[in-house]
Amino acid sequence: MTVVLGIETSCDETGVGIVVDGELRANAIASSVELHARYGGVVPEVASRAHVEAMLPTIRRACLDAGLALTDLDAVAVTEGPGLAGALLVGVAAAKALAAGLGVPLFGVHHLAAHVAVDTLEHGPLPEGTIGLLVSGGHSSLVDVRDVAAPVVLGETLDDAAGEAFDKVARLLGLGFPGGPIVDRVARDGSADAIAFPRGMAGDGTYDFSFSGLKTAVARWIAAQADVPVADVAASFQEAVADVLTQKAVAACVDRGADTLVIGGGVAANSRLRALAAERCETAGVRLRVPRPGLCTDNGAMVAALGHLLVARGAAPSPPDVGARSTFPLPH
Numbered sequence: 001m002t003v004v005l006g007i008e009t010s011c012d013e014t015g016v017g018i019v020v021d022g023e024l025r026a027n028a029i030a031s032s033v034e035l036h037a038r039y040g041g042v043v044p045e046v047a048s049r050a051h052v053e054a055m056l057p058t059i060r061r062a063c064l065d066a067g068l069a070l071t072d073l074d075a076v077a078v079t080e081g082p083g084l085a086g087a088l089l090v091g092v093a094a095a096k097a098l099a100a101g102l103g104v105p106l107f108g109v110h111h112l113a114a115h116v117a118v119d120t121l122e123h124g125p126l127p128e129g130t131i132g133l134l135v136s137g138g139h140s141s142l143v144d145v146r147d148v149a150a151p152v153v154l155g156e157t158l159d160d161a162a163g164e165a166f167d168k169v170a171r172l173l174g175l176g177f178p179g180g181p182i183v184d185r186v187a188r189d190g191s192a193d194a195i196a197f198p199r200g201m202a203g204d205g206t207y208d209f210s211f212s213g214l215k216t217a218v219a220r221w222i223a224a225q226a227d228v229p230v231a232d233v234a235a236s237f238q239e240a241v242a243d244v245l246t247q248k249a250v251a252a253c254v255d256r257g258a259d260t261l262v263i264g265g266g267v268a269a270n271s272r273l274r275a276l277a278a279e280r281c282e283t284a285g286v287r288l289r290v291p292r293p294g295l296c297t298d299n300g301a302m303v304a305a306l307g308h309l310l311v312a313r314g315a316a317p318s319p320p321d322v323g324a325r326s327t328f329p330l331p332h
């Protein structure tokens with residue numbers, strides 16, 4: 001039996017997951033999102049302090065949920081980066097202390113690789129040559145998942161991340177923070193083709209994205225209205241994002257002969273993105289894999305999942321001086 005505990009603290013979620021022999025056994029999460037809501041975005045110092053407070057209770061919760069003791073752990077994995085420096089430091093320090101105290105190996109993992117790896121908990125090993133679409137609050141990338149621990153970037157956003165665009169449009173519409181889930185909900189009552197918002201860089205032959213033009217177009221459109229049809233704006237904006245993301249992701253699969261697309265990151269929880277990806281993948285003969293929404297947003301299970309894959313393949317643990325890497329680019 002191989003027991004791996006994973007710690008995630010790159011943003012505002014203190015996540016602790018436990019994976020046993022490739023199976024998810026616990027996924028405890030404490031979120032400081034409500035503390036940030038009044039500021040309209042994550043405040044790094046507030047997030048770091050909340051991680052310090054939540055860390056031990058969340059580890060305890062995960063062990064209770066899994067029915068395991070800390071002494072049952074075979075390895076500890078932690079998000080090394082990218083993310084908020086202070087927030088990451090809390091997780092890395094806790095993971096180091098835990099691994100050193102228990103005398104077990106420590107694996108520092110890449111946050112985006114973990115967003116891909118979490119899918120293996122639900123759908124098994126990823127076939128070679130899988131393409132990954134990683135869409136979160138800080139990133140929007142298309143990757144070649146030839147190595148699940150180190151995906152290679154095929155293209156990425158040149159400005160805002162998809163999640164950032166959702167959060168900004170939610171703010172423009174006065175919907176609160178974090179905006180993604182609220183826009184998703186509000187959009188259900190709107191029409192996706194009510195307003196023709198621009199599809200930045202669509203069909204340009206690259207795998208890169210741009211969402212800042214879309215955000216500006218939404219802001220201008222709203223400013224020109226006396227009475228803003230909130231649901232229609234949400235639905236039309238969401239459609240523009242889902243359209244360009246799925247177009248490029250499916251094109252990457254077809255161009256590169258990949259038969260599987262995996263979508264990960266907080267925006268992968270978006271209902272329209274999931275539905276449009278399913279439709280377009282089916283047409284193109286590509287198998288779509290998306291974790292359930294609760295595993296798309298930041299959590300500890302994704303870190304434990306990637307840590308477990310590394311242990312299973314006999315990978316070398318991280319060196320004892322492993323640190324937090326707030327910027328941590330993936331290879332191109």
Ligand code: KG4
Nearest residue numbers: 136137138163180181266267269270297298
């Ligand atoms: O992966 P994640 O939890 O944290 C980062 O690594 O950034 O992603 C957070 C982002 C936020 O921008 C949030 O608004 C967005 O994911 N998000 C969504 C949905 N749920 C979360 N965006 C669109 N639709 C959703 N249902």
Ligand code: ZN
Nearest residue numbers: 136265266298
């Ligand atoms: Zn994330």
